[in-house]
Amino acid sequence: MTAGSGSALGRFVGRLAAVGTVLGAALIVVPAWYVRKVSDDRMKSVDEVPAQPVALVLGAEVYADGQPSRYLRARLDIARELFDAGKVEAILVSGDGTRHYNETGGMRDYLIAHGVPAHRIAGDYAGFDTYDSCVRARKIFGATRVIVVSQSYHLPRALTICLAIGLDAWGVGDDTVRSNQEMWSYGTLRELGANLKMMWDLLSRRRPVLGPHDDSLDRALQS
Known part of the structure; x- marks a missing residue:
């Protein structure tokens, strides 16, 4: 190989690497921009959010003793505030509910212990991820208008999914756990990858676990 051909190969590899870097950045930046564009005017405070029939509380970690983690408690406290303020008539708690790990049961128990009537709470035990929770709220539970409750960095993706599948959704996000900066930063960065999965789920119309x-x-809602 001559010096000239080696130099040409080096330039080609460099250009290829640059193109790969740009494409990789676009895969991250474009979905993040899109979910913000779709959801920004749909994220409100408890006082500002329009009243809707249902609060959809997305699941998070529950400890071995059944107690919700700090992140999940913050979500449930917002749902209780929405209920007490008359912004919602019922609460749908959605999470991973299996024999050995039951987010949904822990969420129900916490709300009941903090004054929400049991008959105003419905539980989805197959909300294995955000997409599943949103689709099942629409297709299995018949929800059409909801207030989604989660941490504020999670809401843009959740609202984008809801709106894409025909669920008229608003969101109220929690920022109280932001004091744990390490966990908050991790959750924010995790959303960049989760946005890619969201795009695949929506484009492929992935079917979660459904049923009657x-x-x-x-x-x-009727009680």
């Missing part, structure tokens, strides 16, 4: 209609939310 669950009328527990209907009963919670």
